[in-house]
Amino acid sequence: xxxxxxxxxxxxxxxxxxxxxxxxxxxxxxxxxxxxxxxxxxxxxxxxxxxxxxxxxxxxxxxxxxxxxxxxxxxxxxxxxxxxxxxxxxxxxxxxxxxxxxxxxxxxxxxxxxxxxxxxxxxxxxxxxxxxxxxxxxxxxxxxxxxxxxxxxxxxxxxxxxxxxxxxxxxxxxxxxxxxxxxxxxxxxxxxxxxxxxxxxxxxxxxxxxxxxxxxxxxxxxxxxxxxxxxxxxxxxxxxxxxxxxxxxxxxxxxxxxxxxxxxxxxxxxxxxxxxxxxxxxxxxxxxxxxxxxxxxxxxxxxxxxxxxxxxxxxxxxxxxxxxxxxxxxxxxxxxxxxxxxxxxxxxxxxxxxxxxxxxxxxxxxxxxxxxxxxxxxxxxxxxxxxxxxxxxxxxxxxxxxxxxxxxxxxxxxxxxxxxxxxxxxxxxxxxxxxxxxxxxxxxxxxxxxxxxxxxxxxxxxxxxxxxxxxxxxxxxxxxxxxxxxxxxxxxxxxxxxxxxxxxxxxxxxxxxxxxxxxxxxxxxxxxxxxxxxxxxxxxxxxxxxxxxxxxxxxxxxxxxxxxxxxxx
Numbered sequence: 001x002x003x004x005x006x007x008x009x010x011x012x013x014x015x016x017x018x019x020x021x022x023x024x025x026x027x028x029x030x031x032x033x034x035x036x037x038x039x040x041x042x043x044x045x046x047x048x049x050x051x052x053x054x055x056x057x058x059x060x061x062x063x064x065x066x067x068x069x070x071x072x073x074x075x076x077x078x079x080x081x082x083x084x085x086x087x088x089x090x091x092x093x094x095x096x097x098x099x100x101x102x103x104x105x106x107x108x109x110x111x112x113x114x115x116x117x118x119x120x121x122x123x124x125x126x127x128x129x130x131x132x133x134x135x136x137x138x139x140x141x142x143x144x145x146x147x148x149x150x151x152x153x154x155x156x157x158x159x160x161x162x163x164x165x166x167x168x169x170x171x172x173x174x175x176x177x178x179x180x181x182x183x184x185x186x187x188x189x190x191x192x193x194x195x196x197x198x199x200x201x202x203x204x205x206x207x208x209x210x211x212x213x214x215x216x217x218x219x220x221x222x223x224x225x226x227x228x229x230x231x232x233x234x235x236x237x238x239x240x241x242x243x244x245x246x247x248x249x250x251x252x253x254x255x256x257x258x259x260x261x262x263x264x265x266x267x268x269x270x271x272x273x274x275x276x277x278x279x280x281x282x283x284x285x286x287x288x289x290x291x292x293x294x295x296x297x298x299x300x301x302x303x304x305x306x307x308x309x310x311x312x313x314x315x316x317x318x319x320x321x322x323x324x325x326x327x328x329x330x331x332x333x334x335x336x337x338x339x340x341x342x343x344x345x346x347x348x349x350x351x352x353x354x355x356x357x358x359x360x361x362x363x364x365x366x367x368x369x370x371x372x373x374x375x376x377x378x379x380x381x382x383x384x385x386x387x388x389x390x391x392x393x394x395x396x397x398x399x400x401x402x403x404x405x406x407x408x409x410x411x412x413x414x415x416x417x418x419x420x421x422x423x424x425x426x427x428x429x430x431x432x433x434x435x436x437x438x439x440x441x442x443x444x445x446x447x448x449x450x451x452x453x454x455x456x457x458x459x460x461x462x463x464x465x466x467x468x469x470x471x472x473x474x475x476x477x478x479x480x481x482x483x484x485x486x487x488x489x490x491x492x493x494x495x496x497x498x499x500x501x502x503x504x505x506x507x508x509x510x511x512x513x514x515x516x517x518x519x520x521x522x523x524x525x526x527x528x529x530x531x532x533x534x535x536x537x538x539x540x541x542x543x544x545x546x547x548x549x550x551x552x553x554x555x556x557x558x559x560x561x562x563x564x565x566x567x568x569x
Contacts, residue, residue: 004165004192007075009229011036011158017232020206023065024256025237030065032232035072041154042073042131045146046104049129053078053162056100056171059216060084060093060115061108063237066133067216068225070106071170078163081170082183083217085520086110090117096173096181097124099382108133112140165189171382172219174319183382184219190322191222193375195230197348198223201327202260202287202313206232209256209284213238213263218521219319220291224262233260243267244522246274250281257284264522265295266460272302273459273483279306291315291324293523294428294446296453296460297334297341304333316343316428320391320412322376325350326426337454338500342427343418349375353411354420359396362420367429370418371411378412417444436465436474441504443476448507451500452478455493459483460516463507464530466537477533478507481515488512509533 013020014036022032030038046057057074059081061067067083074081082100084093086109097105097118107115107130119125119142132144133151169188173181198204210228212235214220228235236256242248250271253261268290271277288303288310295314304312317325328344346352351373354362362368373395380388391413398409417429429435430446437443445463452461461480468475482488490510497506511532519525 003163005075005161005163005188006169006191006226006229007039007072007161009226010039010072013229013232017206020232021234022228023068023235023237025065026239028065035065035069037156038151039069039072039076040156040158041151042069042106042133043076043159044154044157045131045150046073046077046079047159049104049131049145051077051079051104054167055079055104056082056102058082058084058097058100058102058105059107060086060105060111061133062086062110062240063212063216064108065237066108068235070133071216071225074106075163075169076159076161078161080168080185083170083172083215085215085217086114087520090114092181094118094121094123096183097128099173099181099183100171103127104129104131106131106133107138107144112138112142115142116140163188165192168379170222172217172319182384182387184319185379185382186219186222186319186322187379190376190378191226193349194323194347195223195227198227198324199231201348202289204231204233204260208233208259208286210235211238211253211256211258211261211263212236213243213261213267214522215520219323220262220264223323244270246271246276250276253282253285258282259284259286260289261285261287262289262291264292265290265299266293266518266522266524268303269296269299269460272299277303277306280309281306282310285310287311287313289313289315291317292521294449295341297339297450298337298453298456300330300341301334301337304330314341314343317372317376318412318414320378321350321372321374321414322378325372325374325376326352328425338450340427340450342421342425344425346374347376352418352426354418354426364420364422367417367419369432370414370416370426370428372414373411377410434465436476438465438474438476438504441502443474443505445476448476448478448497448501448505451497452480452493454500455496457483457488457492460524462516462524462526462529464526464533466530466533468537475509475533476505476507477509477511477529479511479513479516479529479532481513509536511536 013032018033019031021029022035023030057079059067059070071081084096105128129145130142132138132147135148165188168185170186171183173183208231210224210233212224224235242252312330314328315324317323326343326346328342353371354368355371356362356368380392392410393413395409395411415432417432417435419427419429430444434445448463449461459481463478465474465476494506517525517528
């Protein structure tokens with residue numbers, strides 16, 4: 001019996017269903033036999049190039065079949081794959097390469113200028129070799145160690161793999177609070193545990209067609225790829241020019257006849273706000289899953305009313321706990337736009353705990369800090385023992401036992417706040433760092449967003465807080481985009497909120513954008529918004545600002561009790 005290694009799923013499918021479609025990208029498609037053979041050839045080239053068990057292979061290319069082949073090839077060579085956002089600036093990529101101490105980069109697409117800049121650095125010049133997987137040769141000055149021609153002529157025989165299920169499969173670099181990316185180590189067994197549970201719970205099999213929407217450096221894509229392989233299904237990669245355009249995205253789902261859709265909530269919200277769905281749309285679609293942020297309840301209602309044949313599931317989980325740690329299958333279409341959708345219950349082998357400051361369980365209905373335990377926990381951050389020790393703590397229920405995700409005597413401190421009802425269902429409240437105290441009141445910024453999202457005129461919104469002594473320590477700020485071409489005055493939004501929230505929770509600064517800026521994972525870029533509000537302080541109302549980002553916006557200052565009704569042009 002084969003060990004539970006991620007690459008073995010693709011090999012099993014190639015042996016039993018070699019001619020079944022595996023990856024579809026535009027007009028290009030690959031069968032399981034082709035995926036298995038080409039990744040074996042790539043593994044041969046990497047081993048011939050000196051790769052050994054535990055080495056890191058960085059993948060620098062846009063979303064494509066070649067990127068997936070690179071992941072499999074690295075795994076078959078006994079290495080960890082490290083997907084890197086090819087749109088990142090060279091300085092950030094350099095920090096990742098320095099941390100990885102990798103000797104190989106697999107590259108393709110329009111990344112030649114970036115590679116030239118990186119390989120001109122004496123830290124990497126001579127140390128890192130490049131495998132070029134694009135049929136079009138690179139335009140840069142670097143010389144690849146091998147190309148597609150070498151790949152086609154390489155032996156396709158499988159090579160014995162020394163890896164164990166507990167060995168790392170990949171490292172995902174996320175943003176760090178210090179500006180240095182954090183490398184989250186994920187093992188084969190971490191991914192196998194979630195995928196095995198998910199396929200059974202969602203009833204996924206070889207007849208399914210998965211979406212491939214999220215970028216490969218984002219952990220949601222791990223389920224897209226390896227869930228597809230485990231089920232023997234088809235993975236339909238969403239082209240870059242389609243991913244953020246609601247009408248094109250909807251047409252893609254229809255034409256691809258997808259059965260499983262998985263994305264961040266902002267995508268579902270955009271489609272709802274643009275009213276892109278027909279009644280009874282997507283007859284092949286069986287389930288919609290989302291993870292990464294809170295999906296506004298009105299957007300969920302929109303989807304559920306138009307797709308009554310589809311099941312909807314909210315997933316929750318940080319990168320450090322592998323794809324997702326909890327789920328909530330929405331039983332019925334919400335009737336109240338302010339209804340909160342829970343993050344639900346722990347996935348198989350996982351555990352969610354809501355604890356107080358002393359690590360004791362809180363009473364039902366009370367807010368506490370959310371911790372995760374179980375089979376999904378990462379071993380920690382790549383070569384950062386201090387950061388690992390602060391985030392992965394010994395389980396207080398196992399006195400005297402050292403904290404370790406491998407032994408199970410460990411909990412991950414998510415930094416999120418949550419509550420649990422009497423039945424054990426968990427509700428996400430917000431980030432611990434978004435709970436503020438202003439004028440003596442404790443305020444959850446997520447609660448303000450939830451109330452704002454019940455306004456039908458809004459397309460999207462984000463509420464952040466910046467320090468300001470004149471406002472009791474914190475100033476609540478709202479950035480938003482309107483569904484109406486003519487814009488939406490802050491006074492109207494404030495009037496809407498006054499019916500739902502106490503006065504001390506109302507934002508005092510407002511900024512309207514055509515759309516809210518997103519980070520590389522498709523989530524609203526809240527740190528950028530906070531910086532924007534800080535930079536805008538001291539400027540008069542009605543003035544327009546144009547910092548480094550291209551978004552054009554207007555600002556309004558509305559002191560508590562005295563909003564400006566004509567502050568948006």
